[in-house]
Amino acid sequence: MTEPIARHLEARGIRYTRARRAVVEALEAVDGPKSVSELGDRLAVPQSSLYRSLAVLGDAGVVVAHHGPDGTTRFELAEWIRGHHHHLVCAGCGAVRDLALTAEEEERLQELVTEAAGRVDVEVEDHALEIVHRCEECR
Amino acid sequence: MTEPIARHLEARGIRYTRARRAVVEALEAVDGPKSVSELGDRLAVPQSSLYRSLAVLGDAGVVVAHHGPDGTTRFELAEWIRGHHHHLVCAGCGAVRDLALTAEEEERLQELVTEAAGRVDVEVEDHALEIVHRCEECR
DNA sequence: ATGAGAATGAGAATCATTCCTAGATTAGCA
DNA sequence: TGCTAATCTAGGAATGATTCTCATTCTCAT
Known part of the structure; x- marks a missing residue:
């Protein structure tokens, strides 16, 4: 599953670094959109990096943000990946x-x-x- | 339209003050949920008051918050008012x-x-x- | 191995939202 | 109408999430 993502990023000249890979893998492992703090727990990564990785992956069309009725921002893999x-x-x-x-x-x-x-x-x-x-x- | 709202609030012991009336009227006049800053433009009311009025009206079930894909919080009248x-x-x-x-x-x-x-x-x-x-x- | 460009970490800055307090308004009652 | 107690408002300070900055580190192509 990580394969098409790697190609997708490469095609756009965006590196698929360890940090970004970690974010994608964390999102692959869960059953719905997760907030930054929920992801932070699983990842032991500084928040600023997490936000930046999510922004990059978002621009690249790999993750999308979701805003539920409680207003919290949660991220998930884009539909072309997850369906x-x-x-x-x-x-x-x-x-x-x-x-x-x-x-x-x-x-x-x-x-x-x-x-x-x-x-x-x-x-x-x-x-x-x-x-x-x-x-x-x-x- | 303001009538049932007045009664609804009164029944809960919540005053229908000038500020709250202004918020409700502004929301009646528009065609979709509006953010605090969008409302602030129409109302010339300090933001803190706007937020407070929206919170009170929200607790009372008169307005509800909506969170669109851009993450902005927008407010609208509850469905029992607007349908x-x-x-x-x-x-x-x-x-x-x-x-x-x-x-x-x-x-x-x-x-x-x-x-x-x-x-x-x-x-x-x-x-x-x-x-x-x-x-x-x-x- | 080296250099240029990109990514990272840590903290500062920003923005929306909430909280706090003193003063103004309101409803209920004489 | 005037008084009182309770509620409400304005304004600014505090908070929390998100974004920015910059010095350092990493990557990839030479």
């Missing part, structure tokens, strides 16, 4: 888990989005569905 | 516009959400759909 998916967000603690729709569900969602966007005459570039629930700890 | 709706977000500047689905579309979305959530065994508390596009200024 298109949606998010399950806890209303209490803000923790986020990935949720993939089935191909059939995704198609229905697409239709819905296209239909609604067409009504106001905009071209859809992307869509994101967030399902809010309450995780077990927050009940 | 359930979704958001159209510009990938360039982050500006957000409200977008209401038709009742029929909303129902299809509900179904989809319930179905997907059921698969991972969570109880849905709410859902949010975001359609990303590119506004005219950002083309």
Whole structure:
């Protein structure tokens, strides 16, 4: 999985250094977007470096930022790496888990989005569905 | 429209002061969630007061915060005032516009959400759909 | 091995947001 | 209407997340 990322970065003249590799590997290992402090725990890397690595990887299109209802910024691998998916967000603690729709569900969602966007005459570039629930700890 | 809000606050023992009224009226006048600085322009009120009013109105369930893909916090009137709706977000500047689905579309979305959530065994508390596009200024 | 360019670490700077306090406003009541 | 107690506001200080800066270190092509 690290292979296409390495090529992607190389193609853009961006080095795939140890620090960046560590960030990508940490993000590969988890099941949803993680905040800088959550990542910091796993990585023992200075925050400034973490932020910088995330910014570089973000510009390169390898990671994307996600902002849940609690306002915290969390990062995850881009969809071309991890696949298109949606998010399950806890209303209490803000923790986020990935949720993939089935191909059939995704198609229905697409239709819905296209239909609604067409009504106001905009071209859809992307869509994101967030399902809010309450995780077990927050009940 | 201001009437039910006044009663809602009164019922909770929260005063509907001039400052809070101004915030609510500003939010009634616009077509999507607005950030504190966007509101500050319209209101000539110190930021600390704006934040405080928004916090009070937020606790009271009159306004809710929204966090778009650019990470900026934007505020809007709660759904019981403005009605359930979704958001159209510009990938360039982050500006957000409200977008209401038709009742029929909303129902299809509900179904989809319930179905997907059921698969991972969570109880849905709410859902949010975001359609990303590119506004005219950002083309 | 060497040099040029890029990346890193550590801390300072910035920005949004929250907190604090003294003074102003408000509602309820005489 | 005028008084009182409670609540609210303005303004600035404090906080916390994020970004910037710069001196040092690393990488890669020679």
